[in-house]
Structures are given as C-alpha cells and as structure tokens.
Amino acid sequence: MIISARWLSKYIDLPETFEELVQTLTFTGIEVEAIKEIPALPETVVTARILTSEKIPGTEHLQICMVDFGKGPLQVVCGAPNCHSGLITVFAQVGSKLPEMEIKKTTIHSVESEGMLCSEKELGISDNHSGIIELPPETPIGISINEIFELPDSIIELEITPNRPDLLGYIGIARDLAASLNKRLKLPSLRNYPGEEDPSIKLTLLLQEPQKCPRYTARIIDGISIKESPLWLKIALIKSGLRPINNIVDITNYVMLETGQPLHAFDYHKLLPINQENSHPAIIVRRAKAAEEFIALDGNLYHLDEEDLVIADGQRPSALAGIIGGKDTAISNQTTTIVLESANFSPSTIRKSSLRHKISTDSSYRFERHLSPAHLEKVSNRALELILKVVGGRVCNELYDTYPEPQKPLYLSVRPSRFEELIGYELDAFLIKNYLQSLGFQYILCGLWQKEPINEYELLPQAISLDLEKNDNQIFYENPQMALYFQIPPYRVDITREADIIEELARLDGFDKIPQKKIIHPIMDWHAHHIKHRIEDYFRQSGFYEMINPSFIDPIKLEYLGEDKAELEKKLIRIVNPQSSNQSSMRTTLLPQLMDNLLYNLNHSERNLKLMELGKLYWKDGNKNCETLHLTALMTGLNTLDHWKVKNEPIDIYSVKGVVEGLLDQLGITIDEMKKVQHPWLVEADNLAYFSKGNLCASFGKMRVKTAEKFNIDIITLKQDIWVLDFEINTLIELTRTYKTVFSPLPKFPAVIRDISFLINLSIPYSDIVKSIQQVEPYLIKDVNIFDEYRGKSIPDGLRSISLHIILQDYEKTLTEERVEQVIDSVIKMLENTWQIKMR
Amino acid sequence: MIDDQLKNIAEQAKIDLQECRNQNDILNIRAKYLGKKSIVNSLYSQLRNLSEEERPAFGKKVNELRNELERMIEEKEEELKLQIVNAYDSVQVYDLTLPGVYFPPGSLHPLTIIRRKMEDIFISLGFQIAEGPDIEDEYHNFDALNTPEDHPSRNLADTFYLDNGYLLRTQTSTVQVRIMESYPPPIYIISPGRCYRNDKPDPSHSPVFHQVEGLVVDKGISMADLKDTLQFFAKAMFGPEVKSRIRPHFFPFTEPSAEMDISCVSCQGKGCRICKNSGWLELAGAGMVDPNVLEMMGIDDQKYSGYAFGIGIERIAMLKYNIPDMRILYENDVRMLRQFRREII
C-alpha cells in the first residue's frame, strides 16, 4: 500500500518529524518498505494560462506560446501534444530548479524561450510524461504550485501483512497509529442519505449466492455528468499510485484507498432487465454459467465457468465479482445514471477466480484478504457524499441492501495475568482497556475468563466489575482468571483468540518495553572449542593416533633431550609429594612421553606409526604458573599402509612438511617467515619452523640418532627416520580468531594453464622461482604450481629439472592466445636472465 | 574421360577413408579432398578453361562428386565415433574381489571421544563449556568449596602439592568457583578437564584422571532439575533403556548431596561381575550447591539456588566400551586405539 503523509494527516495529527512517523509505523508492526520524499518546488513554478499558441514552421510538435502567469506575458517554446491556447498549466520561470534540471533562457529553432511548461514527471510528482499538466479552468493564475499539489509530501510504501486487511486503507492505518501514539482518530463525518422515491429508476437486485457474497448493497444516483476529476482528487490518487480516469471512477478509488473497501460503479442504463414483466435494470449475484463469455474493462474476453461469481444484469455478466468490471456496463462519457456497488465477497472465491483468469486488481487484492461486510452502507454513503459534492446529481430511492445473515458480534476476554505470562511484564488493566478502545474494541465488563469466543450478549458471564480505573489491578492478580471482556470490531477479522488480543497490546505498548529476563553471559570460547576439534580431526583423518599421557614427567628425560639444566631449573615445577621420582615434575614438553609411546608400540610390532598428543604444558615464569596447549606428533615408517596397488613410500621430509602445511592451510594461517629451528634433539639440516606475524606456529624436524638412543630406540637398526612435529595450539587459536570467509565473485572468463620445464641450478629455492615468476605479471599470473622435479640421470651435475603449471587469468576479459604467449615469453626471458635456466 | 577422372577420385577417397583411424586422419582427408587446396577445388578451377556450353554439365558433375565425398567422410566420422563409444561402454575384465585403495584414518583417544560426546550432550541442554587451570591454589580447590581445614582430602596422601605453594586441582569444581566469581547468575556451565589425586594406579584408579563437572545457578532450581539433567545424560550416553536413581551421599560443597547410579549396562540390572551383582553402577556425584558456597561467591542464596555434578570420563569410557582396567587407557597402544576409529563424534 502506497500512502501520502499529507493524505494520512487528514485522519490523525502526525508526529512532528517524518522520521518519527516512520519509527512509529515500524514499531506498530506496519513495515515501511520504501520512502520517497517529494520536495517543495521553487516559488517560481506557478500556475499560468496559455494565451496564444502557434506552430513553429518546419517542426513537428513545437509551438510558440505566449504565457500569462500573473506577470508577463512571456514567450515560451513547448513540445507537448496537448499544448493549446486557453489551457491553464504549470509554468516554470527562468532560474527555477526542478528535480532534474534548471530552467534557463534558451533559443529553440531560432525562437527565444523564457521558461518551461511542465509535465508531472518534470515536477517529480509522477512518471507521467505524456503531456503538460492540465489544470481546471477555474484555477487562479500566478499562484505557487506547492499549494495546489500539497507539497512537500512524503510517499511511503507499506508492506501490509495478509492478516491485516483493515490496514489496506488510510483510516485503518490512522487508527493503528492513533492507538499507538495515543491520539484522536479524525473520521470524516457521515450523514444518511434517504434518497427520494422514484419508481421510474428502480433496480431488481437478486442475491443468489449468499455463501460467496454475504452482503450486496447498491445505490442509484441520477443526473450526473462524467468529467475529469478536480485537481485535488487527481493529485491524491496519483500520490497513492493510481491513475485518474474520470470523476466517478476516481471517487470509488479514492474511497477504496480511504476505507480499504473496493467499490464499483455501473452505468444504470446499460444494465439489462430480466424480462419484459420485470423490466427494471437488474443486478443478479450468481455463479457464471459454463463457458459463459465476459468482456472485461481491460478489453479481454474471458471464458468463465461455474466456479466464478459474477454480477450479472438480466442477460449477461457485467462484472467478475470483486475482481474487474465489464466493458458493456462501464461508465462512459454518456453516462447519466449510475449504480454504485458496495459489496462483500468470500476470499476463497475471489482468490480462485483471480488465479484462474490471471487478473489481479486493487479490488481482488483486498477481497482476497477477507474484508468485513459490517459497514458496507457507511462506505457507500461516504462515496455518495463525495459524488454529490464533486459531481452533483440526485439520490434515487433507498439503499438496496441484501444481507441475509448479518455478521454476529464477537466477544473475547483477555486476562492481564496472561499478558504477563506471555509477554513478560505487567500491563496496567486500565491501559489494556485504553489501547483496545482506541483500536475500536468495545469494553463490556470484567468477569471470569472464558477460552471460547462468545457470539451473543446474553451469554456473557456475570460482571464482577464494570468500571476500571487507573492502577485497578488488584482483582486481576488476586485471581489470575479475572479477565476483561471486549466486543471485537467487525473489521478486525484477524482477532479470534485471547492471544491475538495480547499481541495487539504488546505491539501497541511497544516491544521495547519487553524486559530481558535472563541475561546469559557468553562464557564459552566457541572459537577455541572449534579450532581444537578441527585440529584433532585433521590428525585423525591424516592417520594419526591420539595419545593421552599424564602431566607428570621425569626431569632426567628433559636432560636426554639436551635441554640446558640451568634453564630447566628456572621453569620446572616440581611435585612435593610425587608417587615416584620419574613422575616428580610437571611436563614442559610432550616429546619424552611420546618417545615412550613410540617405543612401546614398536615393541608391539607396529612399524608404521603416526602418534600425536594435544595437551597442556606447565611451567613457571618467576612467580607465575603457565599452562599452554601444545601438540606434538611423531611420524616413522611407511607413509601408507601396505597395499598391492600403491607404492609403499617411506615417510620423507615432504610428507612431514605436508602434514604441517596442510593444517596451517586448513586453519587459514598465512605464513610470512620460515627458518631453521635449533633444537638439540633435531638433525640440523632437515628442519623448519613456521612463523606468522612474528609468532612461532609450528615446526618439524628429524630426530638425532643420539637422542633416540636415550629413549632406547636405535634408528640405525630400525632403518626408519623419526620425524617430530610441533604446533603451538594457543597461537593457532589466537591467529585464527579473526579469520573471515568473504565470497569473491567468480571469474567470468576462463583461466588458461601453460606448462614450462627447465633446468636450473640446484641452489636456487623453489619459492624464489615462484616469486620471481609471479612478479612478471602480478595481475595475470594467478598461480604457479610445480608438477615435477627431477635430478639425476641425464641431468648435468649441480642442476635439476623443474616443471611448472603457470595459471593465467584475467578478471576483465578473455585472454587472447597472443597475450598468453607474450606473458609466457617474458616469464622465460626473466628466468633466463635471472637464474640462467635452460628450457627443456 | 572426365567421368573416369571423377570416378577415380571417388575410388581413391574410399580407399583413403578405410585407412582412417582417428579424427585427425579424417581432418587430413577432408583437407585433401575438400579443403582450400584440395582436389575438388582444383577441379572447380578447371571450369575457367571450359567453353560456355561445357561448363554447366561439368559443374554439375563436380558438385555431385563433392556431395558424394562429403557424405563418405561424414559416414566414416560417425563410424569412428561409434567405435569410441562402444569401446567405452564395453565390459572390461577386473577382479572385483581385490581390495580397493583406501587410506585408513587414525583414531582419537577414547577419553577424547567420551569427552566430546559429553560436551555435546550438555551443550544440547544449553550448557556452556568453561575451562580453568590445572594448577590451583588452596582457596579455589578447598576453601571456596566449603572444605573444612582438617578435611582428609587436604592431606598429602590425597592431594599433590607443588614446590611453589600451589597444588594440582582435585576436581574441576575449581572452574565453577572461578565462573561464579566473575559472572552473575543465571549460570549453566560444564567444566571438562584433568584432575589429580594421590591414588596408586589400579584397575579403577589413576593419579591423573578426567572429569566433567556441571554447575547450574538460577532462580527456582531444584533437585528435580538435577535429576532430569542426569537422567537425560545417562540415556543420551548409554541408550534410552537405561534406568537411573539418586541416593544420599556426602560432599562438602553440596547440601543435600547425592550419588547417581544407572542400571548396569552389562546385565541390564540383573546382576553381574561388573556391577558386583548389585544391578547398579555408580556414575556421578551431585547435589544442590551448598548455601555457604553461594554466599561466599556473593550470590543471594534466598533468590537463587543451584545444582552441581561431577562425572568421571574414564569411568564412562570403561562402562561404555567395556574396558576392564583404567590403566589400559594410559598405555596408548595403537592396537587398542585402532578399535575406536569408527566412533562417531
């Protein structure tokens, strides 16, 4: 629903600022989808009369006009097809700043033009650019256009939820706002129109389908003439997104926007009678006949069936009920007498027909959402009042009104105690009454609660109290079953249970009043929890067995590792009452226990072992006790299990490196530095430590024969290397804490892969080669991967052969063959110049 | 004469096509007969040398030849394609009984598996995990938990003391104390972790062992809530048929205190070696948090109440996996660990 703030303000005093209005709508539960502000136009945009107009020779539409705008007259060139002398329109003087342009003195086809005649689009009022604005002849000349167009204004697009059909009109929205803001709802005053008896202008009304049409009212108005609507009416419709058509149709639309109830007008004289005996024009609410044809206002022919409900005259359908009117009985410029329909149709009938025939109109949209039949006569009277005021005419006869089973009153009870249970705080019973009354609920009495709704006044329970004053809450808390009874307004078809009423109350009092009862503090470190799982699972999936060893260690074993005794003394925490000397201090490393585990399992004929432990290390730093999480792993033997199809490769430095780098990659840790570690238990050459932002993350290396010997393992006879891997778990947890996955748009153009192979000096590290290649075209070279390294036979001493995939990708366009060749050529040239490679 | 020449060309093409083995051969043939410098194109260039009258007939014949060649080449192309498809679809002889290639994973330790299972169960009930240090002071391990000065658990024979005046926590209740010090109620936490008691290793004792302790402090918490929680845990861990009971006991930091038993998972309560014929297995210590403990933590014991429980991870692992001796869990024998590689956690 699109509403204008100016129009809305006819029914309620709006909050001071527009922001407040949007805020109130939002927190009342009416979602604001879009906002468009129409600013005031400059005072130099005024009403004006075209005195003369004259075609510019040699042009198609251009005319020279003399324009009177209270001053002047001035000469203006205009290209609009509807520009003619005598027309009153809108004139923007030179210097006016319009939404999309500034008016300047110009010369068009050597004719001077001092200003512009404007369309609605040029003024930013609508998208209509079919011609210049036509104002009624009585419009005064030279007045500011803001007055006429009610500017500035704000246009608000609201999303109305399907359960609230009562909000599909200005009055419904104003009523909710009034209740929420505690303001008075200003409704247009209505009087009854008895209508003068006129036997010559009568109607035969037959309602044959009361299930599908619970109520049908019709009103005959004679002596009207169809014209354009007055400007205020047209402007109002335009601002709410409807196109003005003629005075009668515009009024029915205006009243629909105002009340939410769709109306329709027929040309009385085009309605055919049933037969000669019954010679009054007829309106019959009936099912369509099988294959009955109907030409709608949209000009299309529809084939109806018995599931469709039609408003027919004596012979043929004149409207598809509640959806669209018929062409044959539509209002035309010749119409002098109309029948004004204000009726109610069942939502399912409308929904099915609308779906079947693929027609959706403002009318069907509303009927599908279940409107109330209760106040149809009031809506009819409202339209009638506007017709008499705007169009004139006379009211013939009484209102025709067929309402076989009037909607029964609905009484519901609501317990203040239940409000507290459901919403979480106490709401004063007096406030409950006030809120609901401002929504149009009628307070009846206080009595014991009853779950089922009541349809008759006589069945209401005994009143325990009638009056309700402020802070009169005691009776409700002494007896939680004590409730307030209300009669539900008929237009609130969504309110059928106590919970529905409580929802209204919570909404109006404001969700911001709901207290936060339990504030559960976030204690758990979810990130650490997940990272630990990820690491444990990574090692399990990579074939490792998890060890769990006690926290105690024999200090001798630390000396086996070659650690400095004095340093050890500083950090070692000793146990005062150990069970034995080999459990006499807290462990500062996991390695000795893992070596014992390794020996144990080797002694049990397990040759290929991948062991790891994730546990705490304990040491003291002065007076401080430190506990950190650490992971140590050992690898020895074959990389895979014996298998007939897979080569049995011993675990080598690259498979160990793979385990380390695989985990770092899975955790998304960027390594910015790698260097040798100086652990006394590791062979000096084959080891490496990984750093990120200056933090040691992980390291690995090959164990010395001498160290293993201390743990009773003879590497030489075993003929297996023992690899040691270490991970600083606390560091890994902290470094990953801010990791974020952000989607990057997929490349639109394919990547190109080129392979190159070359001989290069052994001393040049692979990482340097990759870096140098990427620098050749950092934008295009997306990746460089090695797929082969070879040294030995057929390769000269001191050299190795390297084979690389170079992956090129341009995010902007498809790479041409020439461009690819050019890049690869410069890569090769660079390699030749920098590293003296020989291509293979 | 011309007719013979054209016929020969067609014959030769037929022979050439028979030799074709792949798409590349086809391309060559196409180039030879129909390409820019092909035989057919050279025929077309002869048109110029012919007289006005001869041209239409000759042109027509060359067109026919071109169409014929085109058709033959396409036919061969189809044939080759069909050969490839048939070869792909044809049956190959594999010995399907030979084992497939599969890299078996390792395994987490059963204590880790059980800890993670327990964490999941309590997280599903709305508990958060809280952790704390193994090295503690006497205040958090004893005083704050309402343990009297002369309580035997403070002895050297029960508790490990460190050379810097600290001790090794004897239960993870220390974490509960630390949480109550830092956060107001409501509190719903479990604290899994390592504990230390000076017990000689035997089938049911280890100086280092693992626990999951739970603590709830909120309005309106009663022993009924505790019973529900423990029963939920028992059924989630051991299966829906498991029965549980609580019976009175004594702990310094709970009042009333209780121990929780479950029906024997081995004999379903009929009586066996594992349950020493009682039909019941002790599973957890528990109780309502002692008002003194709440008071010491600055929590209004008139407004709030709470419960606490402690469950041994080793005990659960032994019962769940039928491990007869706790020491097996600390041997780290990969033959034992391999048996747990299929556990789901």
Ligand SMILES: [Zn+2]
């Ligand atoms: Zn048993």
